[in-house]
Amino acid sequence: MNHASVDSPVPEPALYGPDTGHEDHAHSPHLAHHFDTMEQQYDSGKLGMWVFLATELLMFGGLFCAYSVYRANHPEVFLYAHSYLSTMWGAINTTVLLASSLTMAWAVRCSQLNQQKALVALLLATLVGGAGFMCIKALEYNHKFEIDLGPGRYNQYNVDYKGNEEFPGMTNSEGMKALLEQEKAFAPHQLPIVAPASQPSRAGLYFDPNSTGADKALITPRYSADAALSESQIPQTSDHIGAKKPGPESESVDEEHDKGIQFVDMNSNLSRQRVNTFFGIYYCMTGLHGIHVIVGMSLIFWIMWRAATSAQRVWMPPLPVLAVGGYMIFIWAISHVTGFLYVGIPLLIVGLLWMVLRFVTAKRSGPVTEGEFSDAYFVPVDLVGLYWHLVDLIWIFLFPLLYLIHGKVGS
């Protein structure tokens, strides 16, 4: 235990290079006062991060558990409803996220090898990956909203919670009852078809995949397609999702039993909610994951800033503003909700002006200062990388759970 500090002009050995056996006596500027060595600090940080990741896993574990119980209780709903999701987009998103994990891991290696330029470039690539993931997610969410599979439809009866717009002055149970009455009275097959055949009706309270009319989904549910249901084959019993179709009752549903999907216990007017049953947990899981992606992207930006040289830092600060502006415009482009445009364009303009301003006012004189990370100090890059891999890992579980549901119900 010799605490004597050695003041020598000899350059410090790399702490995590090949010769870690060395004790550092000249304190690194990154060493916090309560640690004795950089190694101890590194171990603490790494352990703390792993423990934190364990808490994240437990948190998502709760969601996975809720998913399992929900799916066990409603296998037919999950099997049916998941076919509104596009496996292809899900797979593309998985690839995008995996690729960003690769660039992140590569970035950590670059920081350990003192490759400063590559470090910044790879972190930027990771950011782009994260942004791409969120864009595809927006695309998918938007599609669900368009076919009335958004969250929140079925809480409006709750007068006690937030004033009731549909049934003012009613209690919960009265409001729910009135809502059901209203839905019972609603008969989409009797409504005149006004929308073009390729567009789903947004006027409908729900969406009937067996309908051949205006309510047709943008994405045809896969299992119905596999079963190749012709008009005459479509089961006509009230056991199936949606309201009864006019016409003679068909008795022969047994042979469809194995091919298509039987919706047991679907004869109530609650049936249309049951697609929302799946999408409730879908939004919970992917939403919480999306929040984690955004947090991860913020952390990566922070790391990129610290890794950047003084020259690179010129163009970096406006980057988040530009990204959010661009994202808003992307959302506008897919949803046509003009509000996003009104936010996105000003953000984009502000971001661009800011960047130009920074280039104009940047000081050209003086040497370019280095980024913060090197083989002697790369803990933050490492820890953010771990976090990003966790975000990636959770998606790898979410993808099959939500997009790749197989199996037959009732057989």
Add this chain to the structure above:
Amino acid sequence: MSTVNPSVPIRPLTEPVVHGDNYLNHQRGILSWIFTLDHKRIGIMYMIGVMSAFALGGFFAMMLRTELLTPGPTFSSNATTAWDFYNNMFTLHGAVMVFLFIIPAVPAILGNFVMPLMLGAKDVAFPRLNLLSLYCWIGGGIFFVYVLLSGVIHSITGFTMPGGYGLDTGWTFYTPYSTTTSSSVIAATFGAFILGFSSILTGVNFIATIHTLRPKGMTWFKLPLFCWSLYATSVIQILATPVLAITLLLLIAERALGVGIFDPHLGGDPVLYQHFFWFYSHPAVYIMILPGMGVISEIIATFTHKHIFGYKFIALSSLAIALLGFLVWGHHMFVSGQSSVTNAIFSAITVLIAIPSAIKVFNWMATMYGGSIRMNTPFCYALGFIGLFTIGGLTGLPLAAISTDVHLTDTYFVVAHFHYVMVGSMLFAFIGGMYYWYPKMFGKMYNDKVGRYLCLAVYLGFNLTFFPQFIAGTNGMPRRYASYPDQYQIYHVLSSIGAYSMGLALVGVLINWVQGLRKGPVAAANPWGANTLEWETTSPPPHDNFAVAPEAGDPYEMTRWKQVGDYEWVINPDYKPGLNPHH
């Protein structure tokens, strides 16, 4: 105990050189407290906050007992007002005591202050995270208390605080009531969510600290038992709290978005909520009790002046309790429609927890046997802890056995049982720990004699409060009821009298501490003759804790007192703790 371990250096009992600089006066000004990264100051700030929360929860406990003095409405002639008031009050009492007092009490106050000192470290592993944890506690606490108080105020005065509609679900937020009630469930659960973050961050910090900041010579089995118990607590905190977090998020999603994971109307399962909730909240019971057990281990070892008996068993039983604690949540749901097989399994594992708990109690008793006991205030609280914990633990068995539990579910028997464990054990451990480390924290000494009498008063008041509840519960008095048949009145009156006396005694404890701060004699660095490292530095400790990093030996090696000729001083019951015989 005459063998001398040559590897343990004989440390002089004399106080290290007192230099005026300590953590309290190292920096001055309010900002130096707000932005401090010093674990000791953070511990002190937690102490002020947690004790305020305790005062609030305690005040409403008295109010509850007042309402229960008569079988009918007491506070208002209008029964609806009185019942509404009662519902809001018991929710406030339970929620504040659980989330704002018991869970952070020992880990966040004593753990923060003492644990790095015990390790001979300068701080916890992540000081900034520690401060963030404090502010999560303050932020979540403000949210939480605002909502709860708004309900109490509204129910009795009719005045609505902006945005606050109270909470009348009880601290458990059970669905489907919590998704249909008109009270502010979202705001309250959001508060609890933030408080959960505080708990998680403390847990992460403590685990990293105990792993990486132990000094030279302190192997895992030379770790003080208080650190072992904090370690086990932290494991529970990081593994259980996230599940509560996601449960509360789902509850919020259910109310705000109509998602319906727990609502049978939307295809959900209300019992799933109970599973989730108790998956956190049963281990949380051990978050509450384990650090208290650690405190008691320290106190008993110090005041018996004998090596702690069965060190490894006490240490590992903490971990055993932490792990088994994750497997018993179903015993809260014996009558919620679980299958009999599930009930039987949960019942069996619940009974298993008695084993590590009893290991601790027997080892403490074996430590006391033949020891040179000095009856100072902390030791009195430790004795109280053992007695009350034994009653609390043994009354847990009829609740763990399904056949008797069906009768006792949701009666005052349950209320009395968990108050014996949480108040009787945990509060005693907390107060005992505060008395034990008080000289280290403030460098002053309280009036020990008064402290002992107050301990007796708290003990008697506590038993008067809660013992009648066992009888009332066995006779069928259900919990959470504001109104009851006349035959139960005698138990309620006795219980209320006990509650008032215990409340008065606790005010006395506070006065005792404040008087110690104002007028108490200056405390020595090691007034009790304890052997753990926190006593190796000055009282109060300097900003950096130790001038020279201490080297650790066996924390319970008590032989050195004899070697340096101070044994008489150490065991003399007439010794005045404030005076150091070497000065």
